[in-house]
Structures are given as C-alpha cells and as structure tokens.
Amino acid sequence: MPSYREGGAPVQDSPNIIMDEAAIRRALTRIAHEILEKNKGIEGCAIVGIRTRGVYLARRIAERIREIEGSPIAACELDITRYRDDRPLADGAAAGIVCSDGDRSFDVKDKRIILFDDVLYTGRTIRAAMDALMDCGRPQSIQLAVLVDRGHRELPIRPDYVGKNVPTSKHEQIEVSLTEIDGDDRVMIKHPREAEVGG
Ligand SMILES: O=P(O)(O)OC[C@H]1O[C@H](OP(=O)(O)OP(=O)(O)O)[C@H](O)[C@@H]1O
Numbered sequence: 001m002p003s004y005r006e007g008g009a010p011v012q013d014s015p016n017i018i019m020d021e022a023a024i025r026r027a028l029t030r031i032a033h034e035i036l037e038k039n040k041g042i043e044g045c046a047i048v049g050i051r052t053r054g055v056y057l058a059r060r061i062a063e064r065i066r067e068i069e070g071s072p073i074a075a076c077e078l079d080i081t082r083y084r085d086d087r088p089l090a091d092g093a094a095a096g097i098v099c100s101d102g103d104r105s106f107d108v109k110d111k112r113i114i115l116f117d118d119v120l121y122t123g124r125t126i127r128a129a130m131d132a133l134m135d136c137g138r139p140q141s142i143q144l145a146v147l148v149d150r151g152h153r154e155l156p157i158r159p160d161y162v163g164k165n166v167p168t169s170k171h172e173q174i175e176v177s178l179t180e181i182d183g184d185d186r187v188m189i190k191h192p193r194e195a196e197v198g199g
C-alpha cells in the first residue's frame, strides 16, 4: 500500500519514485486522448518537444495518437538555447524546428502546436520555447503539455495537459528519466540533501 509524503504525492515502491514506467505510460495515453478530445481530432495539429526529454515525450505521444486515430501527426523538436534568459548564448546556437524525420522545412504557420516538456517549474523554459516558435512562423495556437507540473511559476503560464501535479518545495528537485536516453522510465523527487549529494 503506498504511503504519502508531505504535500500529498503518493510514494511508490521506492520513497523517491513518484511515477514508474506504468504510471508514465498511463499518463501519456491519457494526455493523447485529451489532446484528441480538445482538438476534435488531429487536423492541423503538430506535437513539438522541447529538448531534451520533451522530444522523446512528444514522439511517444505522436505514436499513441497514431495508434488511436490511425493516421500520423507531425512530431518535431525545438531547440530553445538561444532564447533562454538564464544561460549565456552558445556560439552558433540556432533557433528552429526539426521534425523527427529530419525535415527542417516544417511550417508552423496556422498549425495548432502542442508543446511538450518533461517538467514545468518557473515557466521560463516555456516562455523561451514560445518565443522560439513565434520566430519560426505564426501558429494558429499553442497548447502546453507536461509530464510533471511541480508549481512555483514565475510567469503567467498554465499547462493544458498534465501527467501529474506534484506539490514541491523550492528546494526539492524533480528528475525525469526516459528509456531512450537514461535507460529506464521513472520520475523521482529529490529532497534537499539528496539533491546536494547527487543521490
Ligand atoms: O519551468 P522551468 O523553471 O524553466 O524548468 C523546467 C525545465 O527545466 C528542465 O530543463 P533543464 O533546463 O534542466 O534542461 P534539460 O531539459 O536539458 O535537462 C526541464 O527539462 C524543463 O525544460
């Protein structure tokens, strides 16, 4: 039987794991259905993942939607490096959308864009992503999907689709692992001392 940490988030097998592989899979399937319901299908929609882990989540969601709808939806990735307000500019960092099939000519104009990221915290990454998108063209609309919303927004940004709301303190850290790059699927919460020692 799960116990509960302060703030209400259930603790599963390990005290720090707040989503395991099955929980992530179920959350993504639910979000895929919510996207289809809100947009009445996928006509004119594209999923855009924010590097790094948002890209893999976007691809998974696109695959779920293809399985449910029987037709493909574009899955692209967005590099926002040059739009961040908290890191120095990397030389040559470029804006731009690249589709999963390598197509760099994807046109956001008049598309309903569903931005995907793993964690939503202050909202600054999403602000940067919206600026980057707008520089690529004029989408009809932008919606936001995140695997984890941990609160503490510093900008007026609200997600349309959330895998899990996790009340956190500012000292805690949410760490998302995805099979494609980390070897397994899980979401962990690290408490202050664990975050310090990297445990
Ligand atoms: O709402 P915010 O305060 O912007 O925080 C959320 C962002 O922080 C993490 O990215 P990070 O900058 O650590 O880079 P990464 O995705 O390469 O790990 C996470 O992947 C989100 O993109």
Ligand SMILES: O=c1cc[nH]c(=O)[nH]1
Pocket (backbone or CB within 6 Å): 119, 121, 150, 172, 173, 174, 175, 176
């Ligand atoms: O806890 C956090 C905050 C921002 N980004 C993360 O990946 N985790």
